[in-house]
Amino acid sequence: MTFALLLQYLVAGVTYGAIYAIVAIGFGIVYNATGIINFAQGEFVMLGGMLAVSLQAFLPLPVAVLFAVLITMGVGALVEILFIRWLDRPTVLRMIVITIGLSIGMRELALLVWGEGVRSLPYFTGDAVSALSVGDVHVSPQVLWVLGTVGVIVAFLVLFFGKTRLGRQMRACAANRDAARLCGIDAKGMVTLSFVLAAGIGALAGCVVSPITYVQYDSGTNLAIKGFTVAVLGGLGNSAAALGGGIILGVIESLSIIVLPAAYKDVVAIALLLAILVFRPAGVFGNAATARLKEHA
C-alpha cells in the first residue's frame, strides 16, 4: 500500500461521494417541500444518464446533456402532478409505498426501452486513458468534470434558496405551508418545482458521472440508499453538509477495498447507515431537520 495508491483511492472516493451528495440534496429538496422521502430519486440520476446516452447518438454532447436534463425535469413534474399532487393528506406508509412503486415503474420502463446493457457517455474531454498527473497520482479529467459540476450545482442551490425570490418562496413553503399560502405563494406549484429541481440536478449528475461509473436500468436503487445514508450523515436541506457527508461516505467506501473484498463495498456503506441510525439517530452533525424527520414520520 503506497501513499500514491492511497491518494488514488481517495480521489475515487471523493468522486463517488459527490454523486451520493447530489442524490442526498435531491432527497432534501423534495423532503422540505412535502415531508416525503422520494424513493425514486436514484431513478432520476439513472434516467438522466440513459437519456443522454441515447440522445448523444444524433446530437452533440452538450446539447444531448441539456435535453436529457430537461426531459428528466419534465418527468419529475409529471411524477408529482400524476402521483403526488392530488393525494389528500396521505399517511407516511402510503407515500413510502407509492414512491417505491414509482421507482420500480421507472426502472422497468428503462429496462423496456434500453434493455439490460451497461451504457456510458464518452469522456467529456480526453478519453479513458488520458489523465492529469500530480506526482504519482493520476486523475482522469472526467473526475474534474464531476467535481466541478457538483460544485456548481451546490453553489447554484445555495444562491437559489438564499437570494432568489422563487427559492425563498420554496423555503417559506417548507417552513410553514399555510402561512406561505396566506402570503400568496402558490404552494402546490412549489411542490412541483421541488420535484423538477430534484430531477434536474439528479439527471445532470447522472450525465457527468456516467463515463466513470456507467449507467444501467437498475443503478437507481443503490444510489438511493447511499444518498439516504448521506442525508442522514449530513442532514436534509443543507447542501454543503450533504456534500461533506457524501465525500465522507465515498472515501470510507473506497478505502474499505483495502481491507475487504471489493464485492462487499456496498455492505460497508449500508452498515454505516444502520450504525448511524442506531447510535446517532439525529444525524452525525446533529441536524435539526433530520431529527424532525424522525419525529415527524
Place this chain on the structure above:
Amino acid sequence: MSRSRALPLAVFTALIVLVQLATGLADKGQYLTQLTMAAYYALPILGLTLLMGYAGQISIGHAGFFAIGGYVSGFLTTFNLTELSSRWWVRAAARLHLLAAGQDAFASQTLVVRAWPACIAALLITIVVAYLIGKPVLRLKGHFLAMATLGFGTIVYRLVLGTSALGAADGISDVPAFHLLPGLDVSGKSALRISNYYVAWGLVLVTVILLGNLIHSRIGRAMRAIHGAEEAATASGIDTQDTKLKMFVLSAVLAALGGVFLTHYNGGIGPSEASIMKSVRMVAIVAIGGMANLWGALIMGVALNFLSMRGSFGSYDDAVFGVILLLIMLLSPQGLLRADLARRLVRMVSRRPKEPVT
C-alpha cells in the same frame, strides 16, 4: 374459536383438497409444483401482514430473512465435512446424530448436516439476526424504518452475492431432500408431488390458524393500538418496543421457514431470492391484500406468485408488481380485498344479525 373464524378455515381446507383432486382429474399435476412453491412464498407474506398490516411497521427487507433461512439450511446440508471429520466438534456432532454420511455423484465420501438440525440452526440464526436488527431499528419510524430495513435487505443480498462459499452468483445447488418424518420428504421429485403439496399447504394452514389466534389475543390488540397511535398505546400501558420486536422476530422466522422449505423443495437457492425486488413484492402483496388482512394477503399472494411462476407476466414480471402496487396505493389504499368486505361476506354467509359497522 368462533364460527366467523372457523368457517373460512374450513372453506380453505376444503379448497386445498379440491384443488389437488381437480389437478389430478385434469391431469395437470405440474400445477401442484407451482402451488407448492406459492405456499412457501406465502409464509413470509403472512408474517409481513402481521408486522405491516396489523402493527403498522414497514419492512423492505424480509426477502433477506427468507434468504437467511434458505442459505443457512442449504449451506449446512451441502457443505462436506469429510475433510474436517477429525475435529472434535465434527465428531461431537456426529455422535449426536446431527450428521449424515453418504456419497456424491463422483462416489466420494460426503458428510453433511442433517436437514432437521440445519432447519433448526437456520431458524435460530434468523431469530438472533432479527433480534439484533429489530431491537435498534424498530425505534425508528416511517422513512427511517423503511430505509433501514431496505439497507438490511441490501446487505444480505450483497453478502450472498459476493461470498464464494455461498456460491456467489450461482447460489447453492444439490440441496438434499428434507426427511420431515419417516416416509415424508420435502423434495421436488415428481413422484412426491402430492405429498409435498399437502406438506406445504398444511404448513400454511397451521400458520394461518396460529396467526389468527394471535391477532385476536391481547398482543394482537396491542399491535393494532400501536398502529393507530403509538403514544396512546404506550400511555395505555403497552410495551410498544417489546411488542414490535416480537412481531418483527416472528415475521422473520416465518420468512426463514419459507426459505428453508423452498430451498429443500427446489434443491437449491440463488441470490435473486434475497434481492430487493423480492422484498418489494412481499410489501406489494400485503398492500394488495388489504394490509391488515391475513386472508387477503394469502389469496393475492398465492394468485400473483402462481401466475408469476407460470410466466403469465412474461418479461414484465417486476413491472406488473410495481404497477399494481402503485395503483392500489393511489386509488384504494385499503387494498382490493378490504377487511370489512371480507367481514361482510362472512356475515352474509353465516347469516348472523348485522352489527353496526364501526
